[in-house]
Amino acid sequence: MLRTESSPEVVTAWLSGEIDHHSAKEMRETIDREIERWRPALLILDFRDVSFMDSSGIGLVMGRYKNMSFIGGEVRVTNCSPCIYKVMKVAGLDRLAEITRQRSVSNK
Amino acid sequence: MKVANEMKLILNSSSVNEGFARVAVAAFVSRLDPTLEEISDIKTAVSEAVTNCTVHAYPDGVGPVYITVTVIKDGRVRIKIRDVGVGIEDIERAREPLFTTGGEERAGLGFAVMESFCDDVRVRSKPGKGTCVTLIKTVGERDE
Numbered sequence: 051m052l053r054t055e056s057s058p059e060v061v062t063a064w065l066s067g068e069i070d071h072h073s074a075k076e077m078r079e080t081i082d083r084e085i086e087r088w089r090p091a092l093l094i095l096d097f098r099d100v101s102f103m104d105s106s107g108i109g110l111v112m113g114r115y116k117n118m119s120f121i122g123g124e125v126r127v128t129n130c131s132p133c134i135y136k137v138m139k140v141a142g143l144d145r146l147a148e149i150t151r152q153r154s155v156s157n158k
Numbered sequence: 159m160k161v162a163n164e165m166k167l168i169l170n171s172s173s174v175n176e177g178f179a180r181v182a183v184a185a186f187v188s189r190l191d192p193t194l195e196e197i198s199d200i201k202t203a204v205s206e207a208v209t210n211c212t213v214h215a216y217p218d219g220v221g222p223v224y225i226t227v228t229v230i231k232d233g234r235v236r237i238k239i240r241d242v243g244v245g246i247e248d249i250e251r252a253r254e255p256l257f258t259t260g261g262e263e264r265a266g267l268g269f270a271v272m273e274s275f276c277d278d279v280r281v282r283s284k285p286g287k288g289t290c291v292t293l294i295k296t297v298g299e300r301d302e
Contacts, residue, residue, distance in 0.1 A: 071212060102202075104271065105209075105264075105270075105271050106264075109265040133198040137202060140267060141267050
């Protein structure tokens with residue numbers, strides 16, 4: 051599941067739910083359509099509503115990084131929960147894109 | 159060694175079952191009072207192993223995935239994820255970070271994630287016979 055907001059400068063994608071091999075395909079396709087259409091200088095991937103992610107999410111970020119590099123743009127990954135950040139770190143994604151963590155939230 | 163508790167699960171390798179598999183294993187393990195991080199680690203590692211069955215073990219269709227979760231004494235959990243699919247020719251290579259035969263959108267980090275989220279990962283495989291991945295993880299140990 052995914053919501054996007056786009057302009058010629060920035061495409062922002064708010065991902066939500068669980069990112070795995072099953073769900074990643076549709077998210078990738080939606081984001082790529084927006085990149086293709088707007089060719090923005092910056093792609094922001096917001097993970098605040100992502101409850102789970104495995105290496106399919108790594109593939110999703112790496113693939114979008116590649117596509118954005120191709121058009122000379124950058125990727126920023128925002129609002130990662132500690133668990134999501136841990137998966138990103140395994141892949142060294144913090145060396146490819148700027149990743150920001152979620153500010154600490156109160157226990158629900 | 160005395161076995162404390164065990165559960166077995168057989169499901170087919172459709173990608174739609176990836177979510178169910180990791181949640182079922184996490185629910186079974188949750189009785190051991192794991193931390194949120196430990197539960198997340200287990201879900202992620204199981205998701206990787208089951209995805210390998212979906213993507214690699216049965217490339218032309220759907221086959222069975224056998225999951226056995228055994229709670230060994232002292233909060234040690236053993237999770238076996240087995241398939242009877244195509245098997246792995248070169249296990250060492252398959253475990254290498256970034257190596258993948260799964261196409262451009264696969265990061266090739268499945269085993270790397272399993273290894274960094276579990277205490278131990280063992281892989282047995284025979285081409286044409288199938289693969290068995292064993293994950294070992296200690297949970298619920300807190301010095302409070």
